[in-house]
Amino acid sequence: MGLVPECFITEIVERDLKEGRYAKLITRFPPEPNGYLHIGHARSILLNFGLAQDYGGECNLRFDDTNPETEKEEYARAIEEDVRWLGFRPTRVLYASDYFETMYQCALTLIREGKAYVDDLPEEEMSALRAQGKPSPYRNRSVEENLELFERMRRGEFPTGSRVLRAKIDPAHPNFKLRDPVLYRIVHAPHYHVGDRWVIYPMYDFAHPLEDFIEGVTHSLCTLEFENNRAIYDWVIENLKGKCGLPLSPRPHQYEFARLDLSHTVLSKRKLIKLVEGGYVSGWDDPRLPTLRALRRRGVRPEAILEFVRKTGISRNEAQIEIDLFEEVVRDDLNPIAPRVLGVVDPLKVVLTNYEGEEWLQAPYWPRDIPKEGTRPLPFSQELYIERADFSLNPPKGWKRLAPGQRVRLRHAYVLELEDVVEEGGEVKLLKARIVPGTLGANPEEGPKPKGVIHWVSARHALPVEFRLYNRLFLTKDPEEGGDFLKNLNPEALVVKRGFIEPSVAQDPKDTRYQLERLGYFWQDPVDSRPEALVMNRIVPLKEGYKA
């Protein structure tokens, strides 16, 4: 079983390899360094790197950096870091901008062959003519004039945006992408990677096929919106193969797959930026976000992200996946590796009337169904905290927790029986209760057996914790519902609670992921948590069996 789920692309790859079309599979993950990676990118990453791994090929990380105005070194580094965090090691880390000279030579070749021309038309006029399917008045300049103009463009003799180099294909082609697409534009702006060496920059449609061809990419995988661009991709390669140092064959081929879309969140760069810059979240790594850095900070493991991508498959159907599936995969990933501990997120104090002193119980880290061993000392004493939600004065039918006249089991400890409720201003302030003697590891000898089990901590021993409870970012499946995605933001996407956790965690490695029994999976926030002031993120809640 490979990393990549079987799909139309693995079929193509297998066919091409079997027929000897390529000696070795070469793919690439080609992000533009103008933003941070999010979970949607994970599909492309898994596809490209996974394919290389599955079929003994190579996969490069290549920055598609042909637009100096939007790209930054900082983004490139963050992207590389995220790719590695997911567990992939690029064969090489490459930059499209390193090929600018070759691309320039390719452009000259096209000009010499009468397949490209310099156009002086202002942007709006070009767009208007293109819409009408009419040729530019500059379309039939001589090769000599085109050559001279293009060289002068490179030398910086013309201002930004004043001229472009266009492919001479067909001004009236039904596919608008083929109506003499722009190959080069003038931009007087420094480039984060190659500095100020260039004032002309190639367009995606010209650069991308050349990048792939130069690197020997065999399968150029991209998302559906580039489908129309494939015609230019092929045009560029067919017209330049065997020239400018490019091989005759084999040549790369482009295949498109559907983007990964998730419900209850946003994956568009524009909206993500709005959330960050508008202060709706604390930054690009705010655990409410679907960015890889945010998921990492939240506590999601890369294994879970990859498994999620595998489970959703790769197809050409534009599909939005329900976030429940993602959460389920995260739980599945954590369940076998997260030791169980007790913590209380919303504390309600309980004073025992028939217990004094303290004792240290040995509590197993793992439930029966997980074949792991290990226990930790768990202090028990007269004053405890239980979860406020685990007590009810007027319990509904089916209530299995603490209530007047209803016993509960304290996890790993005694059976508890309510004696008195101290209220203040209509709010329950304190519970007085007694322990049923002889119920440590045994059922009560008389009276009813407890119906349920609740978690607790010893008040005197517990460590205070700031709990950050994360929920879905948006209230609606589709954040755009109603027209303004900001209006659908979930005000409870982050709920902060002051609670307690059992003292054993102080002994654990800081990056331990726990299951707080009956609450969910948690770990210490890698940014804000300190030993003397614990901050714990809820990675994902447990599946809630109880429906009120």
Add this chain to the structure above:
RNA sequence: UGGGGUGUCGUCUAAGGGUAGGACAGCGGACUCUGGAUCCGCCGGUCGUGGUUCGAAUCCACGCACCCCAGCCA
């Protein structure tokens, strides 16, 4: 409008002329010192209309719906 795509349970995804299957969600049950996990069961689908065929999700025709393109972004 032209061009390019996509339509299978609520949501993803298989089935490539031969019993429409799986996962997630939902519902019900078993088990349980986590209302977790696990196990069992149920619910539920081929965009429409014709055609070809012994047999169609699959092939053909005509529709319909949705997405993408008409940046000197990628």
